[in-house]
Amino acid sequence: MTRKTPSRATDKFDDDDYPAYTMGRAAEMIGTTPAFLRAVGEARLIAPLRSEGGHRRYSRYQLRIAARARELVDQCIPIEAACRIVLLEDELEESRRLNEELRRTAADPSRPPGP
Incomplete structure (x- = not known):
């Protein structure tokens, strides 16, 4: 879950990993x-x-993750289980992304790896 850091201060507005929100504001945003x-x-x-x-x-990325956990908790899933589910969903998504990247590279070996 490591991401690139912005090179300029203005890039922080678009950076999903920039810790822009206080606890109170973050809680309000995800309800x-x-x-x-x-x-x-x-x-x-x-x-x-x-x-x-x-x-x-x-960060916005963390808020999306927490919001997903909240959806599961709202469905009566214990918080520890909800957190584990979200982690597994995130790992699965990353594995699928890597798998697709490998397929593209295998289909066109002259293409450099990456998005």
Whole structure:
């Protein structure tokens, strides 16, 4: 789940991994509570960065992951199981992406790997 970091300050607006949101704002955006965000952090689904003052900061990517966990919890799935499901879904998506990339490379060996 490593991504490129932006080269310029203005690129941060488009960077899904830039920790732009405070805990309160993040919770509001995904329709949950700060306690839920702490719980998914404790379950190691997401690891928010900390500001210089020690406050949690979340990226858009982390909010999408937390929102997916919230959908599962809303379907009466325990939070630990929901977090595991989200991690497995993310791994499956990455495996599919790599598989497709390998297929394209095998079909056209002159093509360099990558998106």
